[in-house]
Amino acid sequence: MILGIETSCDETSVALVSPEGRVHANLIASQIETHRPYGGVVPEIASREHLDHLMPLVEKALADQSLELEELSAIAVTSGPGLIGALLVGVAAAQGLAYGSSKPLVAVNHLEGHLLSGFMRRDADARELPELFYSIVVSGGHSSIYRVDRGRVSVMNRTRDDAAGEVFDKVAKYVGLPYPGGPHVDRLAREGDASRFSFALPQFKDGAPDFSFSGLKANAIRIAEAEKVTAADDQEPTRLLRDFCASLQSAIIDQLIDRLEKVTADAPSGTPVCLTGGVAANSELRERFESWAADRDLEPLIAERAFCTDNAAMIAHAGIHKLRSGGAADALRVPAHSRWQPGE
Numbered sequence: 001m002i003l004g005i006e007t008s009c010d011e012t013s014v015a016l017v018s019p020e021g022r023v024h025a026n027l028i029a030s031q032i033e034t035h036r037p038y039g040g041v042v043p044e045i046a047s048r049e050h051l052d053h054l055m056p057l058v059e060k061a062l063a064d065q066s067l068e069l070e071e072l073s074a075i076a077v078t079s080g081p082g083l084i085g086a087l088l089v090g091v092a093a094a095q096g097l098a099y100g101s102s103k104p105l106v107a108v109n110h111l112e113g114h115l116l117s118g119f120m121r122r123d124a125d126a127r128e129l130p131e132l133f134y135s136i137v138v139s140g141g142h143s144s145i146y147r148v149d150r151g152r153v154s155v156m157n158r159t160r161d162d163a164a165g166e167v168f169d170k171v172a173k174y175v176g177l178p179y180p181g182g183p184h185v186d187r188l189a190r191e192g193d194a195s196r197f198s199f200a201l202p203q204f205k206d207g208a209p210d211f212s213f214s215g216l217k218a219n220a221i222r223i224a225e226a227e228k229v230t231a232a233d234d235q236e237p238t239r240l241l242r243d244f245c246a247s248l249q250s251a252i253i254d255q256l257i258d259r260l261e262k263v264t265a266d267a268p269s270g271t272p273v274c275l276t277g278g279v280a281a282n283s284e285l286r287e288r289f290e291s292w293a294a295d296r297d298l299e300p301l302i303a304e305r306a307f308c309t310d311n312a313a314m315i316a317h318a319g320i321h322k323l324r325s326g327g328a329a330d331a332l333r334v335p336a337h338s339r340w341q342p343g344e
Protein backbone atom coordinates (compact mmCIF):
# COMPACT_ATOMS: atom_id res chain seq x y z
CA MET A 1 0.00 0.00 0.00
CA ILE A 2 1.19 3.53 -0.83
CA LEU A 3 0.52 6.33 1.65
CA GLY A 4 -0.43 9.63 -0.02
CA ILE A 5 -0.15 13.01 1.69
CA GLU A 6 -1.65 16.26 0.35
CA THR A 7 -1.37 19.65 2.07
CA SER A 8 -0.89 22.11 -0.81
CA CYS A 9 -3.86 24.37 -0.10
CA ASP A 10 -6.77 24.20 2.32
CA GLU A 11 -7.44 20.46 2.46
CA THR A 12 -5.37 18.14 4.65
CA SER A 13 -5.66 14.73 3.07
CA VAL A 14 -4.19 11.28 3.64
CA ALA A 15 -4.85 8.23 1.47
CA LEU A 16 -3.90 4.58 1.18
CA VAL A 17 -3.83 3.26 -2.37
CA SER A 18 -2.85 -0.19 -3.61
CA PRO A 19 -0.15 -0.57 -6.29
CA GLU A 20 -2.99 -1.22 -8.78
CA GLY A 21 -4.46 2.17 -7.94
CA ARG A 22 -7.40 0.97 -5.84
CA VAL A 23 -8.27 3.54 -3.17
CA HIS A 24 -8.59 1.94 0.26
CA ALA A 25 -8.72 5.18 2.27
CA ASN A 26 -9.02 8.83 1.29
CA LEU A 27 -9.44 10.97 4.41
CA ILE A 28 -9.91 14.71 4.04
CA ALA A 29 -9.97 17.38 6.74
CA SER A 30 -11.41 20.42 4.99
CA GLN A 31 -10.60 23.89 6.28
CA ILE A 32 -13.42 25.58 4.41
CA GLU A 33 -15.23 26.60 7.61
CA THR A 34 -12.04 28.08 9.10
CA HIS A 35 -11.32 30.25 6.06
CA ARG A 36 -14.96 31.17 5.32
CA PRO A 37 -15.02 34.37 7.44
CA TYR A 38 -12.14 35.71 5.30
CA GLY A 39 -13.79 34.82 1.96
CA GLY A 40 -10.67 32.96 0.80
CA VAL A 41 -7.74 30.86 1.99
CA VAL A 42 -5.43 32.56 4.54
CA PRO A 43 -2.02 30.86 4.00
CA GLU A 44 -0.76 31.13 7.59
CA ILE A 45 -3.98 29.67 8.98
CA ALA A 46 -3.83 26.88 6.39
CA SER A 47 -0.33 25.83 7.53
CA ARG A 48 -1.34 25.74 11.18
CA GLU A 49 -4.44 23.69 10.40
CA HIS A 50 -2.36 21.18 8.44
CA LEU A 51 -0.04 20.87 11.45
CA ASP A 52 -3.00 20.05 13.69
CA HIS A 53 -4.69 17.58 11.35
CA LEU A 54 -2.05 15.75 9.37
CA MET A 55 -0.58 13.24 11.81
CA PRO A 56 -3.95 12.29 13.39
CA LEU A 57 -5.21 11.59 9.84
CA VAL A 58 -2.16 9.42 9.07
CA GLU A 59 -2.73 7.46 12.28
CA LYS A 60 -6.44 7.08 11.56
CA ALA A 61 -5.91 5.93 7.97
CA LEU A 62 -3.40 3.27 9.07
CA ALA A 63 -5.55 2.16 12.03
CA ASP A 64 -8.71 1.89 9.89
CA GLN A 65 -6.85 -0.45 7.51
CA SER A 66 -5.11 -2.28 10.41
CA LEU A 67 -1.77 -1.34 8.93
CA GLU A 68 1.55 -0.41 10.53
CA LEU A 69 3.83 2.18 8.97
CA GLU A 70 6.40 -0.58 8.39
CA GLU A 71 3.96 -2.42 6.12
CA LEU A 72 3.74 0.42 3.57
CA SER A 73 5.60 0.10 0.30
CA ALA A 74 6.16 3.83 -0.26
CA ILE A 75 5.07 7.33 0.66
CA ALA A 76 3.95 9.92 -1.92
CA VAL A 77 3.69 13.58 -1.00
CA THR A 78 2.61 16.73 -2.85
CA SER A 79 5.73 18.84 -3.10
CA GLY A 80 4.26 21.62 -5.26
CA PRO A 81 2.77 23.76 -6.60
CA GLY A 82 0.84 25.38 -3.77
CA LEU A 83 1.12 27.53 -0.66
CA ILE A 84 4.70 27.17 0.46
CA GLY A 85 4.03 26.99 4.22
CA ALA A 86 1.21 24.50 3.68
CA LEU A 87 3.37 22.32 1.41
CA LEU A 88 6.22 22.33 3.92
CA VAL A 89 4.01 20.75 6.58
CA GLY A 90 3.22 17.77 4.34
CA VAL A 91 6.73 17.45 2.96
CA ALA A 92 8.38 17.59 6.40
CA ALA A 93 5.95 15.00 7.78
CA ALA A 94 6.48 12.71 4.77
CA GLN A 95 10.25 13.04 5.08
CA GLY A 96 10.12 12.08 8.75
CA LEU A 97 7.83 9.11 8.10
CA ALA A 98 9.88 7.87 5.14
CA TYR A 99 13.24 8.32 6.81
CA GLY A 100 12.06 6.83 10.10
CA SER A 101 10.62 3.73 8.41
CA SER A 102 13.18 3.45 5.57
CA LYS A 103 10.49 3.69 2.89
CA PRO A 104 10.92 5.25 -0.56
CA LEU A 105 9.55 8.78 -0.78
CA VAL A 106 8.19 10.17 -4.01
CA ALA A 107 7.62 13.89 -4.60
CA VAL A 108 4.43 14.42 -6.60
CA ASN A 109 3.35 17.44 -8.62
CA HIS A 110 -0.16 18.36 -7.42
CA LEU A 111 -1.28 19.08 -10.99
CA GLU A 112 -0.02 15.70 -12.14
CA GLY A 113 -2.14 14.23 -9.37
CA HIS A 114 -5.18 16.05 -10.80
CA LEU A 115 -4.47 15.32 -14.44
CA LEU A 116 -4.22 11.56 -13.86
CA SER A 117 -7.26 11.41 -11.57
CA GLY A 118 -9.67 10.63 -14.41
CA PHE A 119 -8.17 7.12 -14.53
CA MET A 120 -9.00 6.36 -10.90
CA ARG A 121 -12.21 4.51 -10.17
CA ARG A 122 -14.22 4.14 -7.02
CA ASP A 123 -13.93 0.65 -5.49
CA ALA A 124 -11.83 -0.65 -8.39
CA ASP A 125 -8.27 -0.72 -9.66
CA ALA A 126 -7.26 2.35 -11.64
CA ARG A 127 -7.29 2.15 -15.43
CA GLU A 128 -3.90 1.79 -17.07
CA LEU A 129 -2.76 5.04 -18.68
CA PRO A 130 -3.20 5.04 -22.46
CA GLU A 131 -0.32 6.09 -24.74
CA LEU A 132 -2.01 9.36 -25.56
CA PHE A 133 -4.59 11.36 -23.65
CA TYR A 134 -5.59 14.93 -22.84
CA SER A 135 -6.60 16.27 -19.47
CA ILE A 136 -8.21 19.55 -18.48
CA VAL A 137 -7.62 20.62 -14.87
CA VAL A 138 -9.95 23.35 -13.66
CA SER A 139 -9.82 24.38 -10.02
CA GLY A 140 -9.67 27.40 -7.73
CA GLY A 141 -5.98 27.87 -8.47
CA HIS A 142 -5.42 26.32 -11.90
CA SER A 143 -6.90 26.13 -15.39
CA SER A 144 -4.87 24.29 -17.99
CA ILE A 145 -5.17 21.63 -20.63
CA TYR A 146 -2.42 19.01 -20.84
CA ARG A 147 -1.49 16.46 -23.47
CA VAL A 148 0.24 13.33 -22.22
CA ASP A 149 2.07 11.28 -24.84
CA ARG A 150 3.78 8.12 -23.55
CA GLY A 151 4.19 9.67 -20.12
CA ARG A 152 5.50 13.00 -21.42
CA VAL A 153 3.35 15.91 -20.28
CA SER A 154 2.95 18.98 -22.53
CA VAL A 155 1.17 22.08 -21.28
CA MET A 156 -1.20 23.01 -24.14
CA ASN A 157 -2.56 26.21 -22.63
CA ARG A 158 -2.69 28.12 -19.37
CA THR A 159 -4.63 31.00 -17.95
CA ARG A 160 -3.24 34.47 -18.55
CA ASP A 161 -4.94 35.79 -15.41
CA ASP A 162 -7.49 34.13 -13.12
CA ALA A 163 -8.41 30.46 -12.76
CA ALA A 164 -11.93 29.31 -13.64
CA GLY A 165 -12.74 28.54 -9.98
CA GLU A 166 -11.64 32.02 -8.97
CA VAL A 167 -14.34 33.54 -11.18
CA PHE A 168 -16.99 31.36 -9.54
CA ASP A 169 -15.66 32.23 -6.07
CA LYS A 170 -15.01 35.96 -6.50
CA VAL A 171 -18.23 36.79 -8.33
CA ALA A 172 -20.19 34.65 -5.85
CA LYS A 173 -18.54 36.50 -2.98
CA TYR A 174 -19.46 39.84 -4.56
CA VAL A 175 -23.16 38.93 -4.68
CA GLY A 176 -23.04 37.61 -1.13
CA LEU A 177 -22.95 33.82 -1.63
CA PRO A 178 -20.88 31.79 0.89
CA TYR A 179 -17.29 30.72 0.18
CA PRO A 180 -16.46 28.75 -1.92
CA GLY A 181 -19.01 30.05 -4.41
CA GLY A 182 -18.74 27.38 -7.13
CA PRO A 183 -21.20 24.86 -5.69
CA HIS A 184 -23.71 27.64 -4.88
CA VAL A 185 -23.58 29.07 -8.40
CA ASP A 186 -23.97 25.50 -9.73
CA ARG A 187 -27.11 24.95 -7.63
CA LEU A 188 -28.71 28.34 -8.45
CA ALA A 189 -27.86 28.08 -12.16
CA ARG A 190 -29.97 24.92 -12.48
CA GLU A 191 -33.15 26.99 -12.38
CA GLY A 192 -31.83 30.03 -14.19
CA ASP A 193 -32.04 31.38 -17.72
CA ALA A 194 -28.50 31.47 -19.13
CA SER A 195 -29.52 33.72 -22.03
CA ARG A 196 -30.39 36.67 -19.76
CA PHE A 197 -26.85 38.11 -19.66
CA SER A 198 -24.26 37.57 -22.34
CA PHE A 199 -20.49 37.70 -22.01
CA ALA A 200 -17.92 37.90 -24.79
CA LEU A 201 -15.66 34.89 -25.40
CA PRO A 202 -12.08 36.20 -25.09
CA GLN A 203 -9.70 35.53 -28.00
CA PHE A 204 -6.03 36.46 -28.23
CA LYS A 205 -4.54 38.33 -31.17
CA ASP A 206 -1.65 35.84 -31.27
CA GLY A 207 -4.15 32.99 -31.69
CA ALA A 208 -3.01 31.18 -28.51
CA PRO A 209 -5.70 28.93 -27.03
CA ASP A 210 -5.01 30.31 -23.52
CA PHE A 211 -7.71 30.98 -20.98
CA SER A 212 -8.53 34.44 -19.68
CA PHE A 213 -11.19 34.93 -17.05
CA SER A 214 -10.49 38.36 -15.56
CA GLY A 215 -12.57 40.24 -18.17
CA LEU A 216 -15.50 37.92 -17.53
CA LYS A 217 -15.09 38.39 -13.78
CA ALA A 218 -15.01 42.19 -14.09
CA ASN A 219 -18.03 42.22 -16.43
CA ALA A 220 -20.01 39.95 -14.16
CA ILE A 221 -19.27 42.16 -11.16
CA ARG A 222 -20.26 45.25 -13.17
CA ILE A 223 -23.59 43.64 -14.10
CA ALA A 224 -24.17 42.51 -10.51
CA GLU A 225 -23.61 46.08 -9.35
CA ALA A 226 -25.78 47.71 -12.03
CA GLU A 227 -28.64 45.20 -11.70
CA LYS A 228 -28.32 44.90 -7.91
CA VAL A 229 -27.89 41.13 -7.93
CA THR A 230 -27.66 39.98 -4.32
CA ALA A 231 -28.06 36.77 -2.35
CA ALA A 232 -29.56 37.28 1.10
CA ASP A 233 -29.20 34.40 3.60
CA ASP A 234 -32.76 34.54 4.80
CA GLN A 235 -34.51 34.92 1.44
CA GLU A 236 -35.53 32.67 -1.41
CA PRO A 237 -33.08 33.21 -4.29
CA THR A 238 -34.56 35.66 -6.80
CA ARG A 239 -35.06 34.95 -10.50
CA LEU A 240 -32.45 37.64 -11.18
CA LEU A 241 -29.87 35.82 -9.04
CA ARG A 242 -30.61 32.45 -10.70
CA ASP A 243 -30.42 33.93 -14.21
CA PHE A 244 -27.20 35.73 -13.32
CA CYS A 245 -25.60 32.50 -12.00
CA ALA A 246 -26.76 30.53 -15.06
CA SER A 247 -25.36 33.17 -17.44
CA LEU A 248 -22.01 33.37 -15.63
CA GLN A 249 -21.61 29.60 -15.42
CA SER A 250 -22.51 29.11 -19.05
CA ALA A 251 -19.92 31.75 -20.12
CA ILE A 252 -17.18 30.02 -18.09
CA ILE A 253 -18.08 26.66 -19.65
CA ASP A 254 -18.27 28.16 -23.18
CA GLN A 255 -14.63 29.18 -22.82
CA LEU A 256 -13.52 25.82 -21.40
CA ILE A 257 -15.18 23.95 -24.29
CA ASP A 258 -13.87 26.42 -26.90
CA ARG A 259 -10.28 25.84 -25.72
CA LEU A 260 -10.75 22.08 -25.52
CA GLU A 261 -11.99 22.14 -29.09
CA LYS A 262 -8.93 24.06 -30.29
CA VAL A 263 -6.33 22.11 -28.34
CA THR A 264 -7.64 18.67 -29.32
CA ALA A 265 -8.19 19.60 -33.00
CA ASP A 266 -5.77 16.92 -34.25
CA ALA A 267 -6.51 14.25 -31.61
CA PRO A 268 -7.24 10.86 -33.23
CA SER A 269 -10.79 9.64 -32.68
CA GLY A 270 -11.26 7.66 -29.48
CA THR A 271 -8.51 9.58 -27.63
CA PRO A 272 -9.41 9.85 -23.94
CA VAL A 273 -9.95 13.37 -22.58
CA CYS A 274 -10.14 13.77 -18.79
CA LEU A 275 -12.02 16.45 -16.91
CA THR A 276 -10.86 17.10 -13.36
CA GLY A 277 -10.10 19.66 -10.62
CA GLY A 278 -12.60 21.22 -8.20
CA VAL A 279 -14.62 22.97 -10.93
CA ALA A 280 -15.11 19.58 -12.65
CA ALA A 281 -17.66 18.90 -9.90
CA ASN A 282 -19.93 21.37 -11.74
CA SER A 283 -23.00 19.59 -13.05
CA GLU A 284 -23.50 21.64 -16.25
CA LEU A 285 -19.79 21.35 -17.10
CA ARG A 286 -19.95 17.56 -16.68
CA GLU A 287 -22.93 17.32 -19.03
CA ARG A 288 -21.58 19.67 -21.68
CA PHE A 289 -18.12 18.10 -21.56
CA GLU A 290 -19.64 14.69 -22.13
CA SER A 291 -21.70 15.79 -25.12
CA TRP A 292 -18.80 17.78 -26.58
CA ALA A 293 -16.56 14.67 -26.40
CA ALA A 294 -19.29 12.53 -27.99
CA ASP A 295 -19.62 15.04 -30.88
CA ARG A 296 -15.84 15.04 -31.37
CA ASP A 297 -15.65 11.25 -31.14
CA LEU A 298 -13.28 11.44 -28.14
CA GLU A 299 -13.60 9.37 -24.97
CA PRO A 300 -14.77 11.51 -22.04
CA LEU A 301 -13.29 10.52 -18.69
CA ILE A 302 -14.82 12.59 -15.94
CA ALA A 303 -13.13 12.21 -12.57
CA GLU A 304 -15.30 10.92 -9.72
CA ARG A 305 -16.45 13.90 -7.64
CA ALA A 306 -14.38 12.68 -4.65
CA PHE A 307 -11.23 12.75 -6.81
CA CYS A 308 -12.00 16.17 -8.38
CA THR A 309 -11.35 18.39 -5.37
CA ASP A 310 -8.01 18.20 -3.60
CA ASN A 311 -7.37 14.72 -2.21
CA ALA A 312 -4.42 12.51 -1.32
CA ALA A 313 -5.66 9.50 -3.30
CA MET A 314 -4.74 11.23 -6.56
CA ILE A 315 -1.30 12.02 -5.09
CA ALA A 316 -0.69 8.39 -4.16
CA HIS A 317 -1.95 7.31 -7.62
CA ALA A 318 0.40 9.73 -9.42
CA GLY A 319 3.16 8.61 -7.04
CA ILE A 320 2.66 4.99 -8.14
CA HIS A 321 3.24 5.98 -11.77
CA LYS A 322 6.29 8.03 -10.83
CA LEU A 323 7.72 5.16 -8.75
CA ARG A 324 7.25 2.77 -11.69
CA SER A 325 9.48 5.01 -13.76
CA GLY A 326 12.13 5.13 -11.05
CA GLY A 327 11.07 8.44 -9.54
CA ALA A 328 11.76 7.81 -5.83
CA ALA A 329 13.64 10.67 -4.20
CA ASP A 330 16.20 10.95 -1.45
CA ALA A 331 13.83 11.35 1.52
CA LEU A 332 15.83 14.13 3.10
CA ARG A 333 16.14 16.16 -0.08
CA VAL A 334 12.54 16.54 -1.21
CA PRO A 335 11.88 20.27 -1.64
CA ALA A 336 8.61 22.22 -1.57
CA HIS A 337 7.99 24.31 -4.71
CA SER A 338 5.35 27.05 -4.71
CA ARG A 339 5.51 26.97 -8.55
CA TRP A 340 6.05 23.85 -10.59
CA GLN A 341 4.60 22.98 -14.01
CA PRO A 342 3.84 19.31 -14.67
CA GLY A 343 6.52 17.78 -16.87
CA GLU A 344 9.17 20.22 -15.63
Ligand code: KG4
Nearest residue numbers: 139140141165180182278279281282309310
Ligand atom coordinates in the same frame (compact mmCIF):
# COMPACT_ATOMS: atom_id res chain seq x y z
O1 KG4 B 1 -9.36 21.49 -6.74
P1 KG4 B 1 -9.91 22.34 -5.63
O2 KG4 B 1 -10.52 21.66 -4.45
O3 KG4 B 1 -8.81 23.27 -5.04
C1 KG4 B 1 -7.86 23.92 -5.76
O4 KG4 B 1 -6.78 23.29 -6.04
O5 KG4 B 1 -8.15 25.09 -6.13
O6 KG4 B 1 -10.96 23.35 -6.31
C2 KG4 B 1 -11.73 24.26 -5.57
C3 KG4 B 1 -12.55 25.09 -6.55
C4 KG4 B 1 -13.23 26.30 -5.92
O7 KG4 B 1 -13.02 27.43 -6.74
C5 KG4 B 1 -14.71 25.91 -5.94
O8 KG4 B 1 -15.61 26.99 -6.02
C6 KG4 B 1 -14.76 25.06 -7.19
O9 KG4 B 1 -13.57 24.30 -7.16
N1 KG4 B 1 -15.93 24.18 -7.21
C7 KG4 B 1 -16.94 24.32 -8.11
C8 KG4 B 1 -17.91 23.33 -7.79
N2 KG4 B 1 -17.44 22.61 -6.71
C9 KG4 B 1 -16.23 23.15 -6.38
N3 KG4 B 1 -17.11 25.18 -9.12
C10 KG4 B 1 -18.22 25.08 -9.86
N4 KG4 B 1 -19.20 24.16 -9.60
C11 KG4 B 1 -19.09 23.28 -8.59
N5 KG4 B 1 -20.05 22.38 -8.35
Ligand code: ZN
Nearest residue numbers: 114139309310
Ligand atom coordinates in the same frame (compact mmCIF):
# COMPACT_ATOMS: atom_id res chain seq x y z
ZN1 ZN C 1 -6.01 21.14 -6.65
